[in-house]
Amino acid sequence: MTKRHQLSAMHRRILGATMAATLLVSLSACAPTAAGADAASAADKPKSVSVVASGKLTCAMSGEYRPFNFYDESNKLVGFDVDVCTAVAKELGLEAAPVTGAFNTLIAGLVGNRYDAIIGSMASTDERKKEVDFSDPYYSTGAQLFVAKGSSIKDVTGLKDAKVGVALGTTFEEFAHGLDGVGEVKTYQADIDALRDLEAGRVDAVITQGFMGRFLAKSAGLKAEAVGDVLFPDVASIPVSKDNPKLLSAINAALKTMHDDGTYKKISMKWFATDIS
Numbered sequence: 218m219t220k221r222h223q224l225s226a227m228h229r230r231i232l233g234a235t236m237a238a239t240l241l242v243s244l245s246a247c248a249p250t251a252a253g254a255d256a257a258s259a260a261d262k263p264k265s266v267s268v269v270a271s272g273k274l275t276c277a278m279s280g281e282y283r284p285f286n287f288y289d290e291s292n293k294l295v296g297f298d299v300d301v302c303t304a305v306a307k308e309l310g311l312e313a314a315p316v317t318g319a320f321n322t323l324i325a326g327l328v329g330n331r332y333d334a335i336i337g338s339m340a341s342t343d344e345r346k347k348e349v350d351f352s353d354p355y356y357s358t359g360a361q362l363f364v365a366k367g368s369s370i371k372d373v374t375g376l377k378d379a380k381v382g383v384a385l386g387t388t389f390e391e392f393a394h395g396l397d398g399v400g401e402v403k404t405y406q407a408d409i410d411a412l413r414d415l416e417a418g419r420v421d422a423v424i425t426q427g428f429m430g431r432f433l434a435k436s437a438g439l440k441a442e443a444v445g446d447v448l449f450p451d452v453a454s455i456p457v458s459k460d461n462p463k464l465l466s467a468i469n470a471a472l473k474t475m476h477d478d479g480t481y482k483k484i485s486m487k488w489f490a491t492d493i494s
Contacts, residue, residue, distance in 0.1 A: 269331065272312055305472070320386045327458055360388070360447065363412065363434070364444055368421070379398075381422050382423040411425070
């Protein structure tokens with residue numbers, strides 16, 4: 218083979234190798250690798266939101282609102298709200314970090330940047346909206362009047378001079394103070410304490426969320442029953458700091474996804490055997 222032929226053959230080999238390498242790179246760039254799929258999935262998660270603890274969604278609740286949020290026999294914080302916090306955090310690409318505090322202090326804690334959101338069965342009210350922003354509702358029930366079995370009180374019209382028990386800092390407390398003729402409004406840190414005092418005769422009635430009141434009374438074996446019509450809708454939303462609109466938008470998107478993909482219904486069925494949305 219002449220020198221010229223040798224060079225030509227070499228050029229052909231180099232050209233062939235170059236084309237093959239180019240094709241391989243092109244195919245590799247188009248191939249859906251596991252790492253690429255994970256990166257694409259991660260890119261869809263709204264991780265750019267501002268949070269008080271890096272990589273975590275710190276969500277607050279009272280820990281005294283069974284079965285929505287409470288400490289179980291092993292002192293672990295559990296409940297519907299805890300599971301919602303976990304699911305929302307997952308949608309945001311964050312780790313759930315539920316914390317507790319007295320219900321009537323939660324708004325102040327949120328404003329003080331001690332946590333990112335309140336996922337603790339809080340209703341959106343005009344007064345609260347002055348301090349924080351609220352997400353779309355994540356469940357809806359109704360407030361009801363509870364009395365001891367055999368009581369002569371049949372609805373709120375029978376509360377003249379009565380002592381009414383409510384949880385401190387709730388919309389139930391606000392409503393009770395607005396009722397005509399009520400003798401006294403007694404506040405409690407937890408609804409279960411109000412219901413126990415109801416059975417003991419220390420209050421004449423209790424106003425709380427209907428579904429939850431029935432659950433607590435049945436679980437604790439208390440002789441209390443709901444009477445009258447639903448007093449007002451009890452719609453829970455998720456408060457977020459007014460300084461964090463991106464987080465609010467991300468939480469609303471997460472709630473929608475949870476409804477669309479069945480996550481919300483699964484959580485609801487776990488705790489209530491029904492969909493409370």
